Amino acid sequence: MSSNSVSSALDGQHFRHVVGHLASGVTVVTTRTATGPHGMTASSVTSLSLDPPMMLACLNRAAPTAHAVSESGRYAVNVLGQEHAHLAQQFAVPSEDKFRGVGLTAGEHDLPLLAEALAHIECEVVEEITGGTHSIFVGRVLSASAGQGQPLTYFRGGFGRFEFARDDAVYRRARTQVLERQYAAGAVLHLDDLAHELGVDAASAFYALTRLAADGLVQRDPSRGYVITPFDVTTSDATFDARSAIELGVIALTAHHLDVEQLAELRRRFEQMAALLVGERFLDFDSYLDANYAFHEHLVSLAGNPALTAAFGSLSIKTVMTRSFGSTPVTSQDFIDAQRQITEGLERRDAAAASAGVMRYTELAKQRVREILAHTGGRL
The missing domain is CATH 1.20.120.530 (GntR ligand-binding domain-like)
Incomplete structure (x- = not known):
């Protein structure tokens, strides 16, 4: 089948339904111009490069915030936590005052930051690209900060969260077993064995192992797998x-x-x-x-x-x-x-x-x- 026939057969509504199965984090992109602060909810935001640190934000060209970012040459990515669905909704719809009742702080580069957000990333636009209905803003990261919490996600047209509650409980059980020294220092934690011991699937056990690695309780050995980290x-x-x-x-x-x-x-x-x-x-x-x-x-x-x-x-x-x-x-x-x-x-x-x-x-x-x-x- 040619690319033309695929394109003609795939209408926008069907495409939205399909890509809606791709879970993504939810952010509010903000900026400031002479007329004041601007902001909109955006889920098409991602890191582009670590060296140098760069971000990519895709905004609908019809939205006032997209024009404001283009004018100001800077934008901030405010990462929402799982308790911030109300903010995602508020900034997702047109309004004369999207910032009504929202706590703001000034960023290091005078960009408006949502005080409640889980993380803030301030960027300077280095390139603006047009892609269909959207403007793609490539931003050089000027500053970044993060707090504690779990991110809000967007999945199949709605806001929510991953199975954090279930997976977090699995992680905490595994963590307790490590802290109570049920495994010897230097012992290998095999994924299938851990899943069996905890009575969960491999995905939840793997999540637990990655969290334990982040805690420094286990370390990844290229030849052996996840190993209990010795501590002295x-x-x-x-x-x-x-x-x-x-x-x-x-x-x-x-x-x-x-x-x-x-x-x-x-x-x-x-x-x-x-x-x-x-x-x-x-x-x-x-x-x-x-x-x-x-x-x-x-x-x-x-x-x-x-x-x-x-x-x-x-x-x-x-x-x-x-x-x-x-x-x-x-x-x-x-x-x-x-x-x-x-x-x-x-x-x-x-x-x-x-x-x-x-x-x-x-x-x-x-x-x-x-x-x-x-x-x-x-x-x-």
């Missing part, structure tokens, strides 16, 4: 010492120059974390882990130095804490006290006190890992 004192000490060095540097650079808003955010994150450790136990370790990471991430970000922030992000702090602290609900208020010392020291612009808090927290963490490893023969 050397790994722990190196990670906590590296975090300490970064944070001590940040404090030395910023302690006397922090503004009220920066300190208020640090205090807010500290209180959120402290509420999850009551007495000598974690109320919810996973939530504590996220809050703890958010606290220290903000501390490092006070320097306003992307290289320091990237170095902190590369330390796999969550993995180390999960492998050690996550193996038992028992902990100590001493950790909160040390992090309170950091917070209060910075609030007083007392670099020495804040630094002492960092060093105290680091030594507490290293010692606690030693106590935990002492019960497991020195490795997890």
Whole structure:
């Protein structure tokens, strides 16, 4: 059959039905012109290149936002979370004020960003291509940031989510088995065996393995497959010492120059974390882990130095804490006290006190890992 006959037989409605089976993430593309902010829901958005970082956004040429992006030469991709279907609907239909009731923040490049979005990517248009009814904007990434959560998806004409709830439950069961040391360090986790043990299909077991790999609990060996990652004192000490060095540097650079808003955010994150450790136990370790990471991430970000922030992000702090602290609900208020010392020291612009808090927290963490490893023969 020739390409012409295929094209004539395939009408637009049928094609939409077929490609609707391709699940995609949901975003709101925004920009700003002299007339104000513009935005529209878009699911035809994807990363194009990692080096250099580039994005591709396809917008209907009839939409005002497409003309606005063409005029401004910049756009932001706001990735929606699974609880943001209302935003997807609001920006998908024509309206005099699409931004009504929507919280906005200004991006690093003065683009309007949806405050609730899961992630933000600001781009500069380097090429505009016409493809049928749409304009294709190739964008060079200027800045990118992401928070926690699961993405909203578009599938067969509706908004929803993948089987995250089911697959996440499978992942958490597998994670518990690893943390409870049901598998020896260095043991191979075979996909079919894991699926059988968990009573799930191979797809769910594979999802669990990829999440465990992202957590650093397993690692991919090219010849053996997924292997339980060994964890020992050397790994722990190196990670906590590296975090300490970064944070001590940040404090030395910023302690006397922090503004009220920066300190208020640090205090807010500290209180959120402290509420999850009551007495000598974690109320919810996973939530504590996220809050703890958010606290220290903000501390490092006070320097306003992307290289320091990237170095902190590369330390796999969550993995180390999960492998050690996550193996038992028992902990100590001493950790909160040390992090309170950091917070209060910075609030007083007392670099020495804040630094002492960092060093105290680091030594507490290293010692606690030693106590935990002492019960497991020195490795997890």
